[in-house]
Amino acid sequence: MAHEHHHEEVKNIKVAFFLNLFFTLFEIVGGFFTNSMAILSDAVHDLGDCLSLGLAWYFQKVSSKGSDSSYSYGYKRFSLMGAVINSIVLVVGSIFILTAAIPRIFHPEETHVAGMFFLAIVGVLVNGLAFIRLKKGSSLNEKVVSLHFLEDVLGWVAILVGAVIMHFFDVPVIDSLLSVGIAFFVLFNVYKNIKQTLHIILQGIPADIDIEEISHQIHEFKGIEDIHDLHVWSVDGNYNILTVHVVLNTLLEKDKITELKGKIRNALKQKGIQHATIEFETKDERCDFEDGCN
Numbered sequence: 001m002a003h004e005h006h007h008e009e010v011k012n013i014k015v016a017f018f019l020n021l022f023f024t025l026f027e028i029v030g031g032f033f034t035n036s037m038a039i040l041s042d043a044v045h046d047l048g049d050c051l052s053l054g055l056a057w058y059f060q061k062v063s064s065k066g067s068d069s070s071y072s073y074g075y076k077r078f079s080l081m082g083a084v085i086n087s088i089v090l091v092v093g094s095i096f097i098l099t100a101a102i103p104r105i106f107h108p109e110e111t112h113v114a115g116m117f118f119l120a121i122v123g124v125l126v127n128g129l130a131f132i133r134l135k136k137g138s139s140l141n142e143k144v145v146s147l148h149f150l151e152d153v154l155g156w157v158a159i160l161v162g163a164v165i166m167h168f169f170d171v172p173v174i175d176s177l178l179s180v181g182i183a184f185f186v187l188f189n190v191y192k193n194i195k196q197t198l199h200i201i202l203q204g205i206p207a208d209i210d211i212e213e214i215s216h217q218i219h220e221f222k223g224i225e226d227i228h229d230l231h232v233w234s235v236d237g238n239y240n241i242l243t244v245h246v247v248l249n250t251l252l253e254k255d256k257i258t259e260l261k262g263k264i265r266n267a268l269k270q271k272g273i274q275h276a277t278i279e280f281e282t283k284d285e286r287c288d289f290e291d292g293c294n
Contacts, residue, residue: 012134013057016145019130020050023123023152034115037101037179038162042123042155044093045186049148051089055082063236076236083197087190094183094190101179108172116163116175123156155182196237203233206240209272217267218244221260225249225283232273242268243277251282 024046031040059079067074127149134146158181162174205211209232218227226247234240252260261278268276 013053013145016130016134016148017050017053017057019126020046020053020148023126024050026122027119030115030119034112034119035109036111036116036159036175037097037104038159038175038182039116039119041097041101041179041182041186042152042159044090044097045155045182046152047093048086048090048186049152052082052086053145053148055086058082073235073241076239077200079236080197080200083193087194087197090186090190094186097179097183101176101183104176105173105180108176110172111166111175113163113166116159117167120156120160120163124153124160127152127156158182200234200237205232206234206237206272209240214242214268214271214273217271218246218264221264223249223252223260239275240273241275241277242273243279245279245281247281247283249283252280 024043027039027043027046031037031043056079059082062078063075065075071077131146131149131153134149158178162178166172166174199207211230211232214232215227215230218224218230224246227244228247229243229245231244232240232242246264257280261280264278265276
C-alpha cells in the first residue's frame with residue numbers, strides 16, 4: 001500500500017512537471033505574441049515551478065538512497081540542493097524580467113489585449129483543475145505541488161483582470177506593473193525558501209523543536225544528574241538528529257542503561273527526533289572535549 005501511495009505521489013509530481021513545462025513554453029510563445037511582459041514574467045514563475053518539481057522528482061529518487069562510504073547520513077540532504085539551484089535560477093530570471101519591465105513603465109508599449117485575455121482564461125482553467133485534483137491528495141508533497149498551481153491561478157487571474165481593464169481603458173502601463181508585481185512576488189518566495197534552506201544547511205535547530213523542553217524532559221528521568229552537549233539539527237527539514245551527553249547519579253547495570261536509553265529515545269521520538277545518539281557518563285567522569293562540555 002505504501003509503495004502504491006509513493007508511486008501515486010511520484011506520478012502526481014510527474015504530471016505536474018510536464019503540465020508546468022507545457023505552460024512555460026505556452027507562456028513564452030504567448031508573451032512574445034501578445035507583447036506582454038506580465039505573461040513573460042509569469043513564464044519565469046512557471047519555469048521556477050517546473051524546475052522545483054523536476055529537481056524534487058530527481059532528488060526524491062537520489063535522497064531515498066541509504067548511507068554509504070561517501071555520505072554517512074545518506075542522501076536526504078541532496079533535496080536541499082534542488083532548493084538552492086531553483087533559487088538561483090529564479091533570481092536570475094526575475095532580474096532579467098525587471099530590467100525589461102521597469103523601463104516599460106516609463107515608455108509603455110501596446111499589448112495584444114484579446115490574446116492576453118484568451119491566454120489568461122486557458123491559464124485559469126488548466127491550473128485550476130490541476131489545483132483541485134492535487135488538493136485532494138493526502139501527502140505533504142501533493143499539497144505543496146497543489147500550492148504551485150494555486151499561485152499560477154492567482155497569477156493568471158491578475159493578468160485576466162489587467163487585460164479586461166486595458167480593453168476598456170487605454171492604460172498599457174498596467175502590463176508592466178503586473179509584470180513587476182509578479183517578479184517581486186517570485187523574489188519574495190525565493191527569499192523565504194532560501195532562508196529555510198540555509199537554516200537547515202547551517203545546522204540550525206529545527207523550527208518545530210523546542211530544545212529547552214527537550215532538555216527539561218531528559219532531566220526528568222529518574223537517575224539523571226545532569227545533561228550537557230545537547231545538539232539538535234535536521235538533515236533535510238524532516239529528518240531530525242540529536243546528540244547528548246547524560247550524567248548519571250550512580251553507575252547503572254548494563255541492562256538498566258539499555259532500558260533508560262530506550263525510554264529517552266521513545267520520549268524524543270514523540271518530540272520529532274528520528275535519530276538520537278545518547279552517551280552516558282558518571283558524575284566523577286571527566287568529559288574529554290578540549291573546549292569543555294557545554
